[in-house]
Amino acid sequence: MPTLDQTIDEILKLAANSFNVPREQLAADDDFFQKLNINSLQALELLTRLENHFTVELPDYEFQGVTSFRGLAERIQARL
Amino acid sequence: MRNFQGKTLSWKIESGVLELALHREPCNEIGLETLQELEVFAEALKEAQSDASVAVIYSTLASGFCAGADLRETYRLTQGLPRQEKIAGVRDFITRIHAVFNTIDASPLVTIAAVDGVCFGGGLELALVCDLIVADRMARFCFPELRLGLIPGFGGIPRLKRDLGNAVVRDLLFTGRSLNATKAQAVGLVSQVAAEGEALRLARSTAEQIKKFDPNTRAAAKKFLKPIPEQELRQEIEIFCELFTQPAVEAGLRKFVESTEALPYLP
Numbered sequence: 001m002p003t004l005d006q007t008i009d010e011i012l013k014l015a016a017n018s019f020n021v022p023r024e025q026l027a028a029d030d031d032f033f034q035k036l037n038i039n040s041l042q043a044l045e046l047l048t049r050l051e052n053h054f055t056v057e058l059p060d061y062e063f064q065g066v067t068s069f070r071g072l073a074e075r076i077q078a079r080l
Numbered sequence: 081m082r083n084f085q086g087k088t089l090s091w092k093i094e095s096g097v098l099e100l101a102l103h104r105e106p107c108n109e110i111g112l113e114t115l116q117e118l119e120v121f122a123e124a125l126k127e128a129q130s131d132a133s134v135a136v137i138y139s140t141l142a143s144g145f146c147a148g149a150d151l152r153e154t155y156r157l158t159q160g161l162p163r164q165e166k167i168a169g170v171r172d173f174i175t176r177i178h179a180v181f182n183t184i185d186a187s188p189l190v191t192i193a194a195v196d197g198v199c200f201g202g203g204l205e206l207a208l209v210c211d212l213i214v215a216d217r218m219a220r221f222c223f224p225e226l227r228l229g230l231i232p233g234f235g236g237i238p239r240l241k242r243d244l245g246n247a248v249v250r251d252l253l254f255t256g257r258s259l260n261a262t263k264a265q266a267v268g269l270v271s272q273v274a275a276e277g278e279a280l281r282l283a284r285s286t287a288e289q290i291k292k293f294d295p296n297t298r299a300a301a302k303k304f305l306k307p308i309p310e311q312e313l314r315q316e317i318e319i320f321c322e323l324f325t326q327p328a329v330e331a332g333l334r335k336f337v338e339s340t341e342a343l344p345y346l347p
Binding site: 041044045047048049051052057059060061 | 107143144197198217218219220222255256257258260262263
C-alpha cells in the first residue's frame with residue numbers, strides 16, 4: 001500500500017494534468033477548489049478521476065468539508 | 081417528422097437510427113421548454129417505427145448528459161403559491177413528463193442512452209427509460225432528490241427497481257451519493273463503459289448491430305423483457321405531489337438555488 005505522501009503526490013500529478021495547472025504550483029495543504037479554480041461539476045470530475053485512478057469507490061458525502069489535497073489523500077488511503 | 085431543431089433538443093433520422101441530441105445549457109436541466117420539446121419528440125417517436133430501428137439519446141454539452149429537473153425554474157414558479165395551486169402545477173408537469181417517458185419506454189425502437197458526465201435526478205430517470213445505457217468512464221449517476229424532501233418524480237424508483245437490486249436502489253436513494261460508470265456497470269445499471277469521449281461512438285456502433293435483427297422480433301422481445309411498472313408510476317406521482325407541499329421542499333429548493341457550495345446537490 002502506498003504511503004500518504006505517495007498518494008498525495010499522485011493526486012497532485014493527476015490534478016495538475018486534468019485541470020492544466022503546473023504541478024509545481026500545487027502543494028499538499030492547498031485548497032484544491034481555489035488552486036484548481038473548479039466549480040461543482042468539475043469537483044465531480046475530480047472525484048471520478050480519483051476513483052478511476054486509484055480504483056476505489058469514494059462516496060460524495062465523505063468529501064463534504066474536505067478542501068485540501070491532503071484531506072483527499074487521507075480519504076483515499078482509508079479505502080486502499 | 082424526420083428532423084427537428086429545437087431550443088433545448090434536436091433530432092434526426094439517418095440510416096435507420098434516430099438520434100436525439102440534448103443541448104440546453106448548462107447541463108440539459110428539464111424545465112417547461114424542454115418538456116414541450118420532449119412532447120414533440122414523443123409524438124415523432126410513435127411515427128418513427130417505419131424509418132428507424134434504434135434511438136440514441138445523447139448530450140452535446142461537455143457538462144454531461146442531464147443534471148435533472150430545472151430546480152431554479154421549479155423554485156421560481158412555485159415559491160409562495162397556495163398549497164392547491166402548487167399541487168396542481170406540479171401534478172401537471174409530472175403527469176406530462178410521465179407520459180413522455182412512458183412513450184419512450186414503450187417504443188418498439190431499441191433505445192440507447194449515451195451518457196457522459198453528470199446523469200443526475202431526472203437525467204438518470206431519462207437514462208433509465210432507455211433499454212441500454214452506454215456510459216463514458218467519466219459519467220456519474222445520482223438520485224439526490226431526498227435532499228430536497230422529495231422522491232424522484234419522473235419515474236425513477238419504479239424503473240430503478242425494475243432494473244436493479246434493492247441494496248443499490250436504497251443506497252442511491254437514502255444516501256444521495258453518486259456512482260461512477262464502473263460501479264454503475266458492476267451493479268447492472270450500465271451495459272457498456274466507454275473510454276473518455278467515446279460513449280456516443282460506442283452507442284452508434286451498438287445501434288448498427290441492433291439494426292440487423294428483425295423489427296417484429298425485437299419489439300416482441302422488448303415488450304417481454306421490459307414491462308412498464310404502471311401502477312408504481314401512478315403511485316409515484318401521488319407521493320411526489322403530496323411531498324412537494326412540505327415546507328422542507330421550498331426550503332431545500334431555496335438552499336439549492338442560492339447555494340455557492342462546491343457540491344450543492346448534497347444535503
